[in-house]
Amino acid sequence: MHDKQFMRETLLEGAKAFQAGKMERRSFLALCGMAGFLAPSVLAGRAEAAAGEIVMWNWGGQSEECHTSAIGNAFTAETGMPLKFDTSGPLQGKIKEMVDSGNVTADVCDADLFDAVALGKTGHLEPIDYAVVDKTKTIDGYALEHGISIILYGYAFMYDTEAYPDGAPANWADFFDTAKFPGTRSLYKWANGSLEAALMADGVAKDALYPLDMDRALAKVKSIKDSSIYWGSGSEAQQMIVNGEVTLGMIWQNRGRSIENDTNGRFKLVMNEALAMPGAYIVPKGNPGGPDVMKFIATAQSVPAQLDLFACLGMTPTNPEAIAAMSEADQPYSITSAANMPNIALNDPTWWGENTDAAVNAFLEAIS
Amino acid sequence: MIAPARPALNPGWILVLPFLLLVGALFIGPIFNVLWISVTDPEPGLGNYTALFTSGSLVKILWTTLRVCVICTVISVILGYCIAYAMVHAAEAKRNKMLSLLLVSFWISVLVRTFSWLMLLGRNGVVNNGLEALGIISAPIGFMRNELGVLIGMVHYMVPYAVLPILASMQSIDGRVVQASRSLGATGAQTFWRVYLPLTRAGVVAAALLVFIINLGFYVIPAVLGGGKVLMVAEYISVQVLVTLQWGTAAMLAALILFGVLALLFLMSRFMKLGTVFGGAKA
Structure with missing residues (x-):
């Protein structure tokens, strides 16, 4: 007082x-700052990596404990090396800055496979050592020179069952059809997934999406602009749906199950035509832990680690053995399960790795 | 904190020197680095700057930023002026209470405010649900996730910044000039427009500059309350740095904002002594 x-x-x-x-x-x-007015500046607590330990750079929150229980514990038991975390979020710009500065403090980044393409090309990443890491324990085409997909997430959508009692939307064409399904919808703000959804809605076959026809996709996105809002983070996407701001909401599919459970099924997840996104492990050039990080990546490919990550984070395994070992109840929420596989589209990391800048900026211009 | 009244080259400078060097290294250095990137990435030259004339999307973002900032500044200063006026004319105890309330809003984090606005004015927010229950509206009013939402959030954030300089300038007015004006036959309105308002002009200018300059860097409020449709320059810079890796474009925009602010201060200095607005400078 x-x-x-x-x-x-x-x-x-x-x-x-x-x-x-x-x-x-x-x-x-x-003085105003001292008086208590200060935007809370979030200073990333960087764990200083050193030989004899592995530092994972991820997005924090739940993923820190999930990565520890699913991969870290087994890895430490096997190698004696502890797993530490930097939870400040390994966006491309931050990885580039870290490598350029010469002060690399992370060994492995929980990133996207298109980051492996973009940053591999510019020399910011170590190549994956496929003598240690197993190329066959991931989806075909998702083991690249500078990164390998460990889990999949995906862009799917949810709808409000109370808004559409007479018939549920079943695909992206319905999602983009404001006459048949009136109401506000939400899309991802940084283009990824939103462009593919627009093209599928416009009739492009899901295995013929790439290279993306940008003009066609943007025209489709603009056609529902008046009834669209856009989210920038997973929690924002979830809030838009649960708070009833939208009746149709694009969402990272791994969040869908908990939303269904939390709302007693009022909001339902549609996995048809979901876009599977390869989440990848990539290694910054000159990582302090050296080649030991490859053993860590190999541990993350093991069946128990993959199943634990699914149970803990909802991320779909990429190791075919792990997919086969999933329970009946889990299958519908696994984006690459036998039942879902024929109905989903697969992201092309090479196209995105080479075109992210142009695609994101064109998308931002279209929606703003 | 308090600027010395004596001329420069005081031995005290030796004491200050280490800190000046620190500021130079940690503050000025990075600014020059940003300027350097803006003319060297992706290739040496002024390509990033000429893009301003060729790229419609850059112009659109700058125009959105300018529009939102100007509107927000005008509303914040008007509201701030009214609040300061009420505070100055309230009794001591009441004024202290008002000041406390003002400062409480200073202490609330920007994220908490942002999400509170969504709860209050969102589609299923308290206000919309209340109005619908009363039968006043049949469909929710779109307060949030658009430019209006951004303005509401930003004005709410900036009003305390506008109040404090204006309040200080009002408190320094000698109350007798108002009485003198009335005694010479001016009406209340005339006294306000011709005596009171001119006397508080420095406070109003200080408030407007402060609000406008802070507004230029807003990130969270436009990003969340704008629903992705109100793209302002701070968010765009962040995307260019973190996602698209177009650091040259980002640095160019940052430099543009920096020079814009400096130009604004210069322009103001042509019309009035900035010293009376911000202090420090010698008349």
């Missing part, structure tokens, strides 16, 4: 001094 009183007086005095010309603007702002 006294502190508040003091701060209040200090701030007012500061404002007076500032006004009277006795205090500089910067000092006044600093």
Whole structure:
């Protein structure tokens, strides 16, 4: 209470001094900052990587404990090396900055396979050592020179069962049909998945999506712009659906199951025509842990690790043995299960790795 | 904090020198690095800057930013002026309470505010549900996830910034000038427009500059409350740095904002002494 009183007086005095010309603007702002007005700056707690340990760079939250229980514990038991985390989110720009600065503090990034294409080309990544990592324990085409897909996530959509009692939307064509299914819908803001969904809605076959016909996709996206909003993070996508802001919402498919359960099935996930996205492990050039990181990636490919990641995060395994070992109840939520596989589209990491800049900027221009 | 009144080359500078070097290395250095990137990435030259004339999307983003910032500044300063006016004319105890309320809103994090607005004014928010229950509206009003939502969020955030400089300038007015004006036959309105408002002009300008400059860098509020449709320059810079790796474009836009702010301050300095607005400078 006294502190508040003091701060209040200090701030007012500061404002007076500032006004009277006795205090500089910067000092006044600093004072405002001390008084408690400061946007919470999130400083990434970087774990300093050293030989004898592996630092994983991921997105934090639940994934930290899931990566520990699913991969880290087995890896430590096997090699004696602990697994540590940097949870600040390995976006391409951050990886590039880290490698360029020469101060590489992470060994493996929980990233996308298209990052492996983009950053591999510019020399920011170590090649994957396929003597240690097994090329056959992933989906065909998802073991690349600079990265390998460990799990899959996907772009699917959910709908509000109360909004459409007479018939449920079943594919992207329905999602984009505002006459048949009125209401607001949400798409991913950074183009990925949204472009593919638009093309499938426009009649492009799901195995003939790439190279993406940008003009056609953007025209389709614009055609529902008036009834669309766009999300930038998984939690935002979830809120838009659960808070009833949208009646049709694109979502990362691994979140769909928990939303269905939490809302007693009011919102339903549609896996038909979902776009499977290869989540990949990539290794920054000059990683401190050296070649040991390849053993870590191999551990992540093992069947128990893959099944644990699915149970913990909802991410679909890429190892065919793990997919085959999944329970009946889990199959519908696994994007590459035998039942789902014929109905989904597979992302092309090479196209995205080479065209992300143009595609994202064109998409942003179309929606803003 | 308090600028010395004496001329430069005071031995005190030796004490300050290490900190100046620190500021130079950690603040000025990176700014020059940004400027450098803006003319060297992806290739040396002014290509990033000429894109301003050839790329419709860059112009659109800058125009959106400018439009939102100007509207937000005008509304924030008007609201701030009213609040400061009420505070200055309230009794001491009441004024303190008002100041507390103002500062409480200072303390709320931007994320909490943003999501509170969604709960209040969203499609299924308290206001829309209430109005629908009362039968006043039949379909929810689109307050959020558009430019209106961005403006509501930003104005709410900026009003305290507008109040404090204006409040300080109002408190420094000698109340007798108002009485003098009235005693010489001016009406209340005349006194306000011709005596009171001009006397608070420095506070209004300070508030407007402060609000406008802070507005230029807004990221979270447009990104969330705009529903992806209100793309402002800060979010665009972030996408270019983190996702598309077009660091040259990002650096160019950052430099543009920096020079824009400096130009604004210069322009203002032509019309009034910035020293009276921000302090520090010698008259």
